Amino acid sequence: MGRITTRRTVVRVTVDHEPRRRQDTLAVEEPLEIRVSGEPLAVTMRTPGQDVELAAGFLVSEGIVARGEHFHTAIHCGGPGTGGGENTYNVLDIALAPGIAPPPPEAARAFYTTSSCGLCGKRSIEAVRTVSAYDVAADTTRVTPALLATLPETLRDHQAVFDKTGGLHAAGLFEAATGELLVLREDVGRHNAVDKVVGWALLNNDLPLTGTVLQVSGRASFELAQKAVMAGIPVLTAVSAASSLAVDLAEEAGLTLVGFLRGESMNIYAHPERVDGAASPA
The missing domain is CATH 3.10.20.10 (Ubiquitin-like (UB roll))
Incomplete structure (x- = not known):
C-alpha cells in the first residue's frame, strides 16, 4: 500500500514468555x-x-x-x-x-x-461556525433504526488499512434509503477521513449530499458535525459519544446526530424526527 503503511521493528512482550523482536505494520502519518x-x-x-x-x-x-x-x-x-x-x-x-x-x-x-x-x-x-451553502434543516430524509444499526459493521468490514495497522479512523457515506455504502475513507485523523469523503463528493459534483448518512468510527465532535453540515449531510452517526458543542450545532443547523450506535441501540442527540419511531418517545 505504498506510503499508507510502513514496517517497523518492535519488541513483543508477553507475560511469562521471552520477549522477541518482530516486524509490525504501522499507519503512516x-x-x-x-x-x-x-x-x-x-x-x-x-x-x-x-x-x-x-x-x-x-x-x-x-x-x-x-x-x-x-x-x-x-x-x-x-x-x-x-x-x-x-x-x-x-x-x-x-x-x-x-x-x-x-x-x-x-x-x-x-x-x-x-x-x-x-x-x-x-x-x-x-x-x-461557518455558514453552510446548504439548508440541512430542509432535508426530508428519513431512516429506520434497523438500517442505522447495520452501518458500524459495514464500515468496519471495509476498513482494509485498519485491518493491517489497527491505527486508522474511518468515515463512510451511505444512502439513507437503502444503506448502500457510497464511499469509505481511512486516515489517522478522524476529521481528515471526513474531509476525504466530502472531497470525493465535491470532485464528483455530488454536493449537497442530501439523502445520505455519514458514519464515523469514533466520537461525534463539533468539527465532524460542522463538516457534515457544510456538505449538506442530514444525518451523522458515530459509534461513540457526541460532544456538547456538536449537539448544540446539530440542533441549530437541523442535523440529526446519533451516537453510541452499537448493536441495536443508539442515542439520538438532535432532530430525532428523521428516525422512524423516535419522534415521540415515551
Whole structure:
C-alpha cells in the first residue's frame, strides 16, 4: 500500500514468555501543506493517499468552495521554500476556478492541524461556525433504526488499512434509503477521513449530499458535525459519544446526530424526527 503503511521493528512482550523482536505494520502519518494559488492555508497531519480529496473537502469545510465547478486543479509540488526541489508529495497547491475568491489571509491557520484536531489554529469559536451553502434543516430524509444499526459493521468490514495497522479512523457515506455504502475513507485523523469523503463528493459534483448518512468510527465532535453540515449531510452517526458543542450545532443547523450506535441501540442527540419511531418517545 505504498506510503499508507510502513514496517517497523518492535519488541513483543508477553507475560511469562521471552520477549522477541518482530516486524509490525504501522499507519503512516505525514504532514500535508495545503496551498491555494501558491499561498499557504493549512498544514494537517494525515495518512498519505486521496490528498486531493482531503484538500477539496477541507475547502468545503472552510466555506471556500461549495460545488465541484469551484475547484479547478491541484498539483503536488516541492516542500516549503523549495524552488522546484525534490517533490515530497507533502505539499498540495490548489487552483480555484475563475471568479472564485481565494481565502482571505485571516483564513490561514495560525499553526498546524494535528491528526486529532480539525479546528486547531482558529482564532475564535465564532470563526468555526461557518455558514453552510446548504439548508440541512430542509432535508426530508428519513431512516429506520434497523438500517442505522447495520452501518458500524459495514464500515468496519471495509476498513482494509485498519485491518493491517489497527491505527486508522474511518468515515463512510451511505444512502439513507437503502444503506448502500457510497464511499469509505481511512486516515489517522478522524476529521481528515471526513474531509476525504466530502472531497470525493465535491470532485464528483455530488454536493449537497442530501439523502445520505455519514458514519464515523469514533466520537461525534463539533468539527465532524460542522463538516457534515457544510456538505449538506442530514444525518451523522458515530459509534461513540457526541460532544456538547456538536449537539448544540446539530440542533441549530437541523442535523440529526446519533451516537453510541452499537448493536441495536443508539442515542439520538438532535432532530430525532428523521428516525422512524423516535419522534415521540415515551
